[in-house]
Amino acid sequence: MNLAWVLTLGALLFSIGIYGVIARRNAVLVLMSIELMLNAVNINLIAFGSWFQDKLAVGQIFALFIIAIAAAEVGIGLAIVLMIFRNRETINLDEVDLLKW
Amino acid sequence: MSGQEVFFAAIMVVSGISGALVVSSRNVVHAALFLVATLGAIAALFLLLGAEFVGWTQILIYVGAIVVLLLFGIMLTRAPMGRMALDNQKRVSAAVVAAGTFGVLTWLIWDAFGDERIPLKQVVRTKEIGASLFDRFVLPFEAISVLLLAALVGAIVLARKD
Numbered sequence: 001m002n003l004a005w006v007l008t009l010g011a012l013l014f015s016i017g018i019y020g021v022i023a024r025r026n027a028v029l030v031l032m033s034i035e036l037m038l039n040a041v042n043i044n045l046i047a048f049g050s051w052f053q054d055k056l057a058v059g060q061i062f063a064l065f066i067i068a069i070a071a072a073e074v075g076i077g078l079a080i081v082l083m084i085f086r087n088r089e090t091i092n093l094d095e096v097d098l099l100k101w
Numbered sequence: 102m103s104g105q106e107v108f109f110a111a112i113m114v115v116s117g118i119s120g121a122l123v124v125s126s127r128n129v130v131h132a133a134l135f136l137v138a139t140l141g142a143i144a145a146l147f148l149l150l151g152a153e154f155v156g157w158t159q160i161l162i163y164v165g166a167i168v169v170l171l172l173f174g175i176m177l178t179r180a181p182m183g184r185m186a187l188d189n190q191k192r193v194s195a196a197v198v199a200a201g202t203f204g205v206l207t208w209l210i211w212d213a214f215g216d217e218r219i220p221l222k223q224v225v226r227t228k229e230i231g232a233s234l235f236d237r238f239v240l241p242f243e244a245i246s247v248l249l250l251a252a253l254v255g256a257i258v259l260a261r262k263d
Contacts, residue, residue: 001105003217006150007210009113013139015203020124022195026187028174029129032136033168036120039143042155050150050219056233060155063147065233066176067155067162068245073250074167078174079259085178086262091260094189 008046014040027081027091031074038070105221108149116142127187129175137168151224 013036020033041061049059083093119138126132140163147156234242 001103001109001219001221003219004210004214005109005113006146006219007214008207009116009146011203011206011210012113012117014144015207016117016120016124018202019195019199022198023188024124025189026129028178029124029132029187030173030187031174032123032132032171035136035163035171036123036139036166039140039163041148041157043143046147046150046152046155050152050221050225051217053220053223056237058233060225060230061234061238063152063155064158064230065241065245067158068249071162071167072249074170075256076252076259077262078170079256081174082177082260091178092186095178100197 003051007044009038010043010047012040013037013043019068021026023096027084028078030083030093031077035070035074036075038066038073042066088091105149109146112142112146112149115139116146130172133171133175136171137164140164140263149221150219151221153224154227154230203257228261 005073017033017035017037017040020036021030024033026032045066046062047058047059049063051055052059084096089094090096116139117143119135123132123139126135140159144156144159144163147159156173
């Protein structure tokens with residue numbers, strides 16, 4: 001199997017995630033797009049890992065670390081989104097402009 | 102074209118289409134369900150590449166925990182429906198940025214790794230992952246566990262009503 005095709009799938013999902021982060025205004029949908037980008041990175045790590053065939057399986061270990069960090073990120077992110085909704089009655093990201101002038 | 106390449110083509114089509122639907126769907130719950138399809142296809146890709154443990158962890162953590170958490174977030178924030186409520190006015194520039202990123206990355210990948218083949222010979226078993234994780238990478242593992250604990254406490258503190 002060609003390595004470059006797997007990496008191309010990773011690049012495709014990463015670009016889709018970038019589009020979602022910029023174009024969506026609902027905060028939960030932005031978090032979903034960030035999950036897509038993290039998964040694209042995981043695809044790259046696994047593909048290079050099974051290309052190298054190293055004894056320590058470093059690519060898979062780091063993919064597991066990224067999965068754990070993604071879980072922490074989405075937990076904190078949703079807590080912040082819930083608090084913004086409780087205080088402002090909206091989670092539209094272009095209306096949350098307290099730090100903007 | 103070998104069987105693995107046929108499977109990979111199917112995975113690429115499924116994850117690409119459902120990933121595009123995640124960022125373009127007009128219904129928030131549908132977007133979450135398309136995210137499940139994308140993550141499942143990526144888990145199948147991990148199994149195809151011989152990463153057995155990571156593939157099942159992907160199903161368990163992403164589909165089992167993170168998507169459920171996102172659905173709770175959708176439920177608790179009463180997201181409105183429709184394109185105007187979910188997308189902002191920067192769709193065209195976002196598409197330009199995403200297409201530019203994809204073009205540059207794809208050109209770079211094919212220039213650097215165009216004729217490299219993945220030698221799909223062996224599956225990395227959970228035993229080898231565990232031996233590597235708890236022998237060589239035990240310090241990062243402990244750091245990640247402290248980070249997860251801190252994130253857990255922080256999420257409870259942030260979301261608590263007081």
